[in-house]
Amino acid sequence: MNHYPFRSWILDEADLNDTQREELQAHLELCPECAQLSRSLSIALQTVREAHEQAAPPDFTRRFMASLEARQREQERKQARTLTLVLAATALIIVMVSLYIFVPELSLISLAATTIAAVVGLLTSLQQALSFVLNAFQKLSPSTLIISGVILAGWVLLASLTLGLSIWKLAFRKSEVRK
Numbered sequence: 001m002n003h004y005p006f007r008s009w010i011l012d013e014a015d016l017n018d019t020q021r022e023e024l025q026a027h028l029e030l031c032p033e034c035a036q037l038s039r040s041l042s043i044a045l046q047t048v049r050e051a052h053e054q055a056a057p058p059d060f061t062r063r064f065m066a067s068l069e070a071r072q073r074e075q076e077r078k079q080a081r082t083l084t085l086v087l088a089a090t091a092l093i094i095v096m097v098s099l100y101i102f103v104p105e106l107s108l109i110s111l112a113a114t115t116i117a118a119v120v121g122l123l124t125s126l127q128q129a130l131s132f133v134l135n136a137f138q139k140l141s142p143s144t145l146i147i148s149g150v151i152l153a154g155w156v157l158l159a160s161l162t163l164g165l166s167i168w169k170l171a172f173r174k175s176e177v178r179k
Helices: 004-011 018-030 032-050 061-100 108-139 144-177
Strands: none
Touching: 004 018, 004 032, 018 032, 061 108
């Protein structure tokens, strides 16, 4: 049996004219499947109409707005990451096409192989540097590590103080200029 217009009519009775209502009633008398859909929808709508309205929990609006802001920030971050990836891919494609057009003797395969070799070389160098640092830490005595840590902490503290003093002086000068 063809249910095509009747299912949509059952779900949206408000837009039916008199002829369509009569056709729908005739179909419901012949089709048990559509009749069951109509009864189920009526029961569901009646249940919703008779349901008691419940008050929102305390601070619902504040908590919802706070979570909404967090969700919006997360969505903006995702969009920014997606945009960054799309722009980077577009720039890479433009560079590759430009190289292919303006430097025809350069093959894309050799360019890709060179890029991969450079990345592998960089990763190998990083691995060797990390291995050197780890071996140095294993071979050094604890007192040497403590002294090195104190010296490093001193340099970080000195750099932080210098940066803070510079920012303070710049802010002080800007306030003098405004006066």
